[in-house]
Amino acid sequence: MEKLPLSINAVLKALSYVEDPDLKKDVVSLNMIRDLKIEGHQVFFRLVLTTPACPLKEVLVRACENAIRQFIIGSPEVHISVDAQVTTRHTDRLILPSVKNIIAVASGKGGVGKSTIAVNLALFLAREGAATGLLDADIHGPSVPVMLGIKGVRPEVVDIEGKPKIVPVEIAGVKVMSIGLLIEDAQAVVWRGPMVSSALKQFVSDCQWSELDYLIVDLPPGTGDIHLTLVQTVPLSGVIIVTTPQEVALADARKATAMFRMKPINVPVLGIVENMSYFVPPDMPDRRYPIFGEGGGQRLADEFGVPLLGQIPLSPALREKEDQGTTANPLDLPEVIQTAFCALAREVARQIAVQNATFERSEVSVGA
Numbered sequence: 001m002e003k004l005p006l007s008i009n010a011v012l013k014a015l016s017y018v019e020d021p022d023l024k025k026d027v028v029s030l031n032m033i034r035d036l037k038i039e040g041h042q043v044f045f046r047l048v049l050t051t052p053a054c055p056l057k058e059v060l061v062r063a064c065e066n067a068i069r070q071f072i073i074g075s076p077e078v079h080i081s082v083d084a085q086v087t088t089r090h091t092d093r094l095i096l097p098s099v100k101n102i103i104a105v106a107s108g109k110g111g112v113g114k115s116t117i118a119v120n121l122a123l124f125l126a127r128e129g130a131a132t133g134l135l136d137a138d139i140h141g142p143s144v145p146v147m148l149g150i151k152g153v154r155p156e157v158v159d160i161e162g163k164p165k166i167v168p169v170e171i172a173g174v175k176v177m178s179i180g181l182l183i184e185d186a187q188a189v190v191w192r193g194p195m196v197s198s199a200l201k202q203f204v205s206d207c208q209w210s211e212l213d214y215l216i217v218d219l220p221p222g223t224g225d226i227h228l229t230l231v232q233t234v235p236l237s238g239v240i241i242v243t244t245p246q247e248v249a250l251a252d253a254r255k256a257t258a259m260f261r262m263k264p265i266n267v268p269v270l271g272i273v274e275n276m277s278y279f280v281p282p283d284m285p286d287r288r289y290p291i292f293g294e295g296g297g298q299r300l301a302d303e304f305g306v307p308l309l310g311q312i313p314l315s316p317a318l319r320e321k322e323d324q325g326t327t328a329n330p331l332d333l334p335e336v337i338q339t340a341f342c343a344l345a346r347e348v349a350r351q352i353a354v355q356n357a358t359f360e361r362s363e364v365s366v367g368a
Ligand SMILES: Nc1ncnc2c1ncn2[C@@H]1O[C@H](COP(=O)(O)OP(=O)(O)OP(=O)(O)O)[C@@H](O)[C@H]1O
Pocket: 107, 109, 110, 111, 112, 113, 114, 115, 116, 117, 138, 141, 143, 219, 220, 221, 275, 276, 312, 313, 314, 315, 316, 318, 319, 320, 322, 323
């Protein structure tokens, strides 16, 4: 292409060559370029991404700068401010209307680290700048309050249009709600079947969530009543399946994945997270020991044709913080763990953005 003199149209033309590699469309068609203006030899605009946790933030900024330099005469100075507007496909205005994307964290086997993944995913999404909530739906064994050190905190109740609503507790920028904050320990374990379902339904509708980009839902293990109630009550954007690398955990994760894909349930499986993937000795940070075996998470992901969203190392420091209830400050964690959770948060945000874009496109093609 021939170089063009500086003008709004020429800049848009140059930027139309920059493609978002995930969404497979150019940044102009995706409506990512806003408030474009030219002052003398300088170009200013906002680049509005589909998530603040965008793994391609730097790549896209650089590609925009390069395109303008390459296609505009005299290589103008480019000033880009990066912004984000998280997309949604949630159109139900009755249930959780202020929440854009609801993501459940599930597993087949117990104790593989669902709560650990749910809590840290929420903390790291918030750290990336996303408005994030965490709903602990493990009615029999809520562990979120313990991990975040908010056990015993009583959430505020406010009156909204004549109805009492429970306000989630805020910690480290995450809005948190757990049934464990409402009832005594001993009460939780005795709930059964229909009681659990109605309690969960009430619990979901009685909370006053603020505007959220992502609400992470920590599920109990297995594939029982709570799972069915949740998928029937809440419009889930997708589910993340947590497994450890051992064959026993994989077998159960396989069952859970298949359940979410069953016709009457039909929740998109966003991908697999492999927890306790390997151990990095604190004194030898270059070494990785795959204590529970290697490649299990990837095999499961391949089998179901979904991405492996992340691999979280086995970390005694992580376990210690969770037991002490000091998880809320992820900056205290060893770097290798922080890197893994940060990558996971970005990958989940990316999958949601891709899924929402695909949905929008298919909507458009249906109407056309
Ligand atoms: N990557 C990890 N490194 C070290 N310890 C971990 C890791 N992930 C989880 N743990 C520890 O393993 C135990 C179980 O984790 P967690 O409670 O997150 O699992 P869960 O799947 O939610 O369990 P449940 O099925 O009972 O709900 C906890 O003590 C937690 O601190």
